[in-house]
Amino acid sequence: MPNKLVWDFLPIPMQEEIETLSQTLFSSTLPWQKTIACLLLQRGIHSFKQAKEFFNPSLEQLHNPFVMKDMDRAVERILLAIKHKENILIYGDYDVDGTCSVSILYLFLSKVYPNVSTYVPDRYKEGYGISFQGIDYAVDNDVSLIITLDCGIKGHEKVQYAKGKGIEMIITDHHTPAETLPKAVAVLNPKRADCTYPYKELCGCGIGFKLIQALCKSLQLPSHTPYEFLDLVALATCADIVPITGENRVLVYFGLRQINEQPSQVMTLLLASVPPPIQVRDLVFVAAPRINAAGRMAHAQKAVDFLTQNALEEASCLEFLNHKRKGADEQITQEALEQIVSNHEEEASATVVFSKDWHKGVIGIVASRLTETYYRPTIVFTQSGDVLTASARSVKGYNLYEALCQCRDYLLQFGGHTAAAGMTLLPENYLPFKKRFQEIVAQTLPEALRKPAITLSVEMPLKEITLPFYRCLQRFAPFGPKNMTPIFLAYEVIAKNVFLMGNEGSHLRMTLTDSSLRQEFEAVGFGLGHKKSIVEKGQPFTIAYELSQNTWKGTTSLQLVIKDIMPMINMGNN
Template identity: 50%
Template sequence: MRWTIKPKPNRQDIDCLMRELNVDEIIATLLIQRGVKNFEEAKMFFRPSLTHLHDPFLMKDMDKAVERIEHAIKQGENILIYGDYDVDGTTAVSLMYSYFLSFYPNVATYIPDRYEEGYGISFQGIDFAHDNEFSLIIALDCGIKAVDKVLYAKEKGIDFIICDHHRPGKNIPEAIAVLDPKQDDCSYPYDELCGCGVGFKLIQALSAKNGQTIEDLIPYLDLVATAIASDIVPITGENRILAFYGLQVINSQPRTGIAAITKPLKKKLTITDVVFIIAPRINAAGRMKHGQHAVRLLTETNVNTAVKFAEEIEEFNSDRKNLDQLITNEALQQILDNKEEEKYTTVVYNQKWHKGVIGIVASRLTETYYRPTLVFTKSGEKLAASARSVKGFDVYNAIEACADVIEQFGGHKYAAGLTLREEKYEDFKQKFEAVVSSSIDKNLLTPEVMIDAEIDFEQITPRLYRILKQFAPFGPGNMTPVFMTNNLHDTGYGRGVGEGEKHLKVTVIHNLSNPIGGIGFNLGNKLPLVKDKKPFSAVYTLEENEWNGNVSLQLKIKDIR
């Protein structure tokens, strides 16, 4: 790992904030690194308020979207809520559908089949709408590039409202309204919303016109927080506020479907728990079977039925785990067989690989070789791929540079998808390698750990940890604070633990401090560095460890030198 210590803020700013907030230097430093420079900003950071959400009508086309929906309701039109099959899409559809159902019955949901229709708006979906007399489609987490599909719908007398957060192409679809804060001509103050977040802004606008307040929408925020966590958008600005209140809903009064997933857990859930417990299960429906299963679970109000749906989804998730492990092993073997370990990119293909898990496999390969990665499989007559990137490298731009050999593509800086004709696979593979090798900063091919501050163990106190906990929810843009301490010594009990002793367990002292326990997951190979009380440096976060009813602080070690 590359260890990068963040620049220390201006001394004057640190002293000023320490006085204003009556906090120590570490807290003041961490806050300034997160853009918090005075008492008012600190108040907003530690006490997020729904009153700080932006006016939804600041978003381009919001007035047109609300006007068209109001007209549809007045005329008794059938409205189809259409969304992508991943967590962001299915939570967005569940959000919009359950909101409409609270006052208007003529609504239905549609999630495209990952295998038959692929990502985004499909001709098949529009035909379904036409056959079933839907005259308005609200598309969520997709649609910003569906120029031809929206035109096709128009010919069939169907209007579109698009709620998306992906990067627009050169042409914007001719929909009634296009809500996407990433449009160049949209002056909305915050452009990092997820698809479900954009959908929430639409219901916020609709509810304001209906005389409701933002408090009336709090019950929907468990869905928004789940989407924010799973789509890995920055937890800053509006996302931080929505995630903060959404987590409160998840932990106090979650909807029946989310409660059915989290019921076995007897603890307060964090954003990390949402990422690793709730999101994979919701995602598994679209990966292994159909995204509509996730919508059924998230909109169900009967407890017993929700529990059945949750058990079904648990099975999908179990199947998904087995499959992604199998395919990951096959992909790693393919890299070795083709002697491609030294390349700047990973591009692998097998026509039998399950399309539902290639995104997860791409993430696993990126963890192993740490370079921009694409995993291809056969999808109908074409090949489909999921792309993942390394921190600091824009894989979307790299794919765009290969546009002449691609059928279609879309996504974000770190995750994207594409389709191409099979005969173009080798051309793409060579071109993608050439683009990445000529444009990537070679330092980015080594994982980086960003260090917030260098501290001594004397500074680690229960008060420090209590304040750090209030920095949550954590995520991109507000990661868990990472510390570094030099000249550490293990007390002599350092050992490998877990299966194959792949984890490192230590008890560490620094200068004259009391010993602190530490755990380093997948750092068992670093044991020789700490043996015989040799001095070492560690990068770590702080966490609570509960053992036999006793709670103590411990180091969660990220790396050792």
């Protein structure tokens, strides 16, 4: 039986604020205009001007790249390297953000300058970030300038090592810096304390894009030149789960437009199995795993080769690696679930599992799947040489990193943030660490965070749903973190034509109306087959739902995607 969901509300704005914005936006009275006003206010949009910009994304809304601290230094050093015919190495992380970052800067620079090459570290031999091996590679290839993308903000020692070898660095990164910055020629990171750049949430590829914009200005290239890379910027932004707000939302909006209207061969190959229109979820769940598979199962340079060469052979390689990744993911997840049951740990405060045979490249995915299954902080260990290495995932609201800090006596090293982390320890410390971690979680995980939650935006009765409302709602897209697809609440819902579908009747399909009987909607509830007894009694019930469109045999109609169902309740806006 799935975990019971907790229903939460986003903060509901003051009624006067809703009234004021509603009257400002709409010239005539519509039954749903206050709902739209409420959704905007929940997103920090309080005025007509802000709403106009939100509903009409424009490339003119992108900020001047030279406002970013050190951008002038970075551009000056790159232009100097071009002038003196230096060898430039573009160095990036092995995930989607890193490989897309490397690819767009390489594709741009190689058009204006020949002495450019790329480097992505081996996930297993070198690990995350700048490596000594990578710097030695640069030395062996007579490189005098390294530009990092999506990494390097805490690479103080590596920057000094490179400097000792006669190599200068430009660091571009979006991760939170330490109090002191690496002593590089330039450090591009909107999150550095002394940077006044207006938008702080760009991903690594987004910062790479801003560098390209700045170089285009300095080289007096057409202003539209960087826009050819918006498809990869959108892919990286969505895959890296950064907020889809402000500048990110503009980049994703136009990146998706490009992918749908003028797709590159790369995007055509990556998304061949997806029917149009391509949306954020397709980038996250279809394109991104194929790119990530290279770094997980082989070497991420294969992803860069594909993204920069558009090669069908490389696309086939990525597809093979992703298929291999899926197989390993499914097998290890099943083995981990069996281990939990055999150890009688179904009710443990946290999941900690280990096998020396598990593939290091997929343990992070497995940790996510186990978290979904049992909804508690999860750590998955495997053997890596003489030590055990792990990936960890948390539940929403629980600070995983702080819990690990209380177990540091058993760890050789660890790092991460609230939601995810990685660590290594000696084999003999596995069981003591597991016991301590589970004790810490038991003591510090609040009861309110022990069940998954869905966050509802506002009440929206079925009788008020119209096609114009749905069209207006679609203008909130692209959806993503900090701008999620709204989940609405509806009371006194009545069902008919209820039946189960899918494997073992796990999904629910039905026709819904409300007490007004004004209109009916087809509805689907994925994974809600166990709720059939609530809806088939003929009694009113309460739903949390998203609104979508469904096309069947050439006819398009509105459809409700049910997120959860409860017997008739009256929650109020609390």
